[in-house]
Amino acid sequence: MNKHQLISIIEQMTLEEKIAQLTQLASPFFEGSDHEGQITGPMATLGIKEEDIRNSGSVLGTSGAKEVIRIQQAHLNKNRLGIPLLFMADVIHGYKTIFPIPLAIGCSWDLELAEKSAEIAAKEAAISGIHVTFAPMVDLVRDPRWGRVMESTGEDPYLNSQFARAFVRGFQGTNLKNDLNRVAACVKHFAAYGAPEGGRDYNTVNMSERQLRESYLSAYKAALDEGCEMVMTSFNTVDGIPATGNKRLIRNLLRGEWEFDGVLISDWGAVKELIPHGVAENESEAAYKAIQAGVDIEMMSSCYVKNLKQLVENGSIDETLIDGAVFRILSLKDKLGLFDNPYRGADEKLEKEIVLCNEHRQIAHKLATKSCVLLKNEAILPLQPKQRVALIGPFAQNGDILGPWSWLGSKEDTIQLYDGIKLKVKSSDIFVAKGCEIETGTEEQLDEALTIAHQADVIILALGESSEMSGEAGSRADIRLPEVQLQLISRLKELRKPMIAVLFNGRPLDLHGVIDQVDAVLEAWYPGTEGGGAIADLLYGDANPSGRLTMSFPYSVGQVPVYYNYFNTGRPKDAPDAQERYVSQYLDIPNEPLFPFGFGLSYTTFSYSEATLSSDYLTPEQPIQVSVQVTNSGEIAGEEVIQLYIRDVVGEVVRPIKELKAFHKIMLHPGETKTVTFTLTEEQLRYYHSDLQFKSDAGEFIAYIGPNSKEGLALMFKLVK
Structure with a gap:
């Protein structure tokens, strides 16, 4: 459809039909859903009417080609203008084939594999009827x-x-309408959701605002520059105003400065949450502030559908x-080809063939x-197959290694650590015991672990x-392992x-009680899905560890937040003339993290x-090349991540001690030796001034230039302008 055809549809819509397009409801509301009518808890309080469901624009959380087709058919039979539904879901790090969590994918430093994981997730989701995924989450943490x-990441x-x-x-991909194996992406959470006070x-x-722009906004902008179709608002405040009602953030920055013309959706219930935030007196005011700010779709609250009509009729807002x-919602439906094919890629036969297929599992194994x-x-690593192994711990035979947001991932389909190790060792040489549960334990479990450990040459603790x-909702103040696991290690x-x-x-x-007690630690x-096999390959040397941290490990939770690109102080601890006491330091722990950003070991060196x-001087017209020779000085092949950082020695405002470029x-x-060369441009030296x-x-x-942010x-070079 062209713009005029979309506008023609809108002109035929009643005000109530338009407002319903702005409402996203969970699948139990819809005829044809496997959970039809099972509206309980917060859903039961929404006050949604039958006509609202009939004219709703999108569905949350439905999956499976059969169910999606059934819901879409029932909807099109009742919708006056035949406007198809959008089906959206949280496909975060895999649909059914579950990849490592995004933080782990970041530690691969492998952009090609990361892209491939999203492509596979999209393919499995698309043939199962999903049109939009609420990913990527790019909040800086x-x-x-x-x-x-x-x-x-x-x-x-x-x-x-x-x-x-x-x-x-x-x-x-490159064309959502023609490539039925892709889904629209929704970058989140806009903005700065990753910096909540107290964690x-x-x-x-x-x-x-300078820090917001300097550190937190760039990844959202990068996703949009790549063509991301949707944005989700965050739950938090930005400059004292909740993001979902923040006109300056959305209308001025996102829509105005960045010229984003795609769909903006609230997070679950975030429009109504303007009330407990204290910026809206009631649901009517919450609806007013969200629509004025620029939120197109209200997810799982009913402020729009219950109040926007009256707000238009009394002149509070313009229709x-x-x-x-x-228009933005219908445009996305058109980009996905839903007006021509409302069932898009949903295909029960392909779903059975492709979802969790061997090819996808192999990529998941490689990325893990x-x-x-x-x-x-x-x-101590890599291990030898002839060694007798005691595999002990609550994750020895545990399928709960998919992580949060694994949605349709199945523990039964997951390769557990024991499954992987038993392929490397004779069955008579591997002994298994829990030792404890994740947070509790018994003397009997501990005794069993000690008994099998006596029979082994080496102990693997899971x-x-x-x-x-x-x-x-998984925030923790104590980020050590649970005490029962630390006791297991000690015994x-x-x-x-x-x-x-x-x-x-x-x-x-916080790895105290672990790092000081064991001989090796593999994060x-x-x-x-393929985690157990991938880990076994690493433990036994069939693969060489190449992951590098993309988030610093604190020495203690008391340092948090701790990160590599910090600002110097007027009294830095490592200054040449630093006094023993009167510097920026802790008296009881180091300033530095236990393991810094970019860190990771290998079986080689x-x-x-x-x-x-290439020159000691860089100009806006003439970049410079930064080169280094890297040699594998060990005895086996391995991958190294060469990292280039810069420091602006004197800035108009304080600059980070280092910045990855x-x-x-x-x-x-x-x-083998290779020369690695980076091109450094003037643009890479820019930053936000006061x-x-x-x-x-x-x-x-x-x-x-080195292997991590510390080494x-x-x-030295100069920028000349």
Whole structure:
């Protein structure tokens, strides 16, 4: 359809029909749903009428080609103008084939595989009837207490932006109308949802506009520049105003400055939440503020459908605001080809053939292998198949390794750690015991673990958080492993046998009681459907760990937020003339994280040498090349992530101590050397000044090139303008 045809449809719609298009309801409201009529809890209080359902614009949370087709057919039979429904769902890190959580995918530093994971998720979702996924989540995160860090790719604006683009490409492809194996992406949560005070979900966000632009907005903008079709508002406040009713954030910045003309949807119930936030007196005022701000679709609250008509009729709002929202929604439906084919890619036969197929599982296995991060290895890994192994811990035989937002993922379809290890070791050489539950334990469980550990040459500890301990509403003040697991480690340590900890979790942890007790630590995160096999490959050397952290691990929760790109102070601890006490420091713990951004070990070693600049001077017209020689100085092949950071020595405002500007992942064979070259431009040196102008300053810079944010070779250069 062209613009005029869409406008013609809108002109035929009644005001009530238009408003219903702006309302998103869960599948139980709709005829044909497997859960039809099962409207309980908060849904029962919405006060939704039959005519609202008949004219509703979109459905939340339905899946399966058969059900989607059934709902769409029933809807089209009743909708006066035959406007099809949009089906939306949370396909975050896989549909049925579950990939590692996004934080783990970030640790792969593999944009190609990240894109492929989104492409597979889109294909499985699309043939199952889904049109829109509420992903990617690109919120920058610095506080591991917040449970939703698992849904982000980390603490760096540049890296998050690169992954945002990769995920959008994977989900959407290049032509949604013609490629029925893709879905529309919805970037979230706009804006700055990843910075809640105290790491407590839904909590207040408070920062300057300069910091917002400098650190938090870039990944959303990158997703939109890649063509992302939708944006979701966040639950938090931005400059004292909840995002869902924030006209300056949405109308001025998103719609105006960024020229975004796609669909904006609220998060679940966020329009009505303007009331407890304290910026709306009632649902009518909440509807008024949200539509004025620019929210097109209200998800799972009924402020629009119950109040917008009266607000138009009494002159409080202009109907053109509603027309504009409807036009954007219908435009998305047209981009997806729904007016021509309302069932789009939904196909029961293909669904059975493709969803969770072997090809998809193989990619999930590969990405899980590349997402794990080796944090410690005291010459114990890789293991030898002839070693007798005691596999102990609550995750030894546990399918709860998919993580939050795995929706249709099945524990029964998941390769558990035991499943992977038993392919590497004779059955007579592997002994298994829980040792404890995730948060509780008995003496009998502990005794069983000690008994089998006596029979083994090496102990593998499968430890971590249940998936319910992270994700949305999964904030934790104590981010250590549960005490019962720490006690298990301590008791097994008394046997003086080599111990390896494999960690399943959705956030960086305080690893005291783990890192100091065991000989090796492999951070597996929630690795997804193929997790157990991928981890076994790493433990036994059939794959070489190549993951690198994209979120710092704190030494203690008392440091939080702790991140690599921090500002210096007037009294830095490491200054040459620093006094013993009167510097910016903790008296009882280090300033530095336990493991910094970019860190990760390998079974081989890499050396960096011959770092050079093509020139000591960079100009707006003439970039410079930063080069380094990287050698595999070990005995096996491995991948290294070469990372380029810069520091602006003197800025108009304080600049971060380091900023990631580029990276390159390479494979090197033993003894092999490669020269890696980055091009550094004036544009990469720009930042937001005190007047919010985005520009660079002439002066001195330092380029750091190395394996992580802490180590690297330093090179000085000047920007001349």
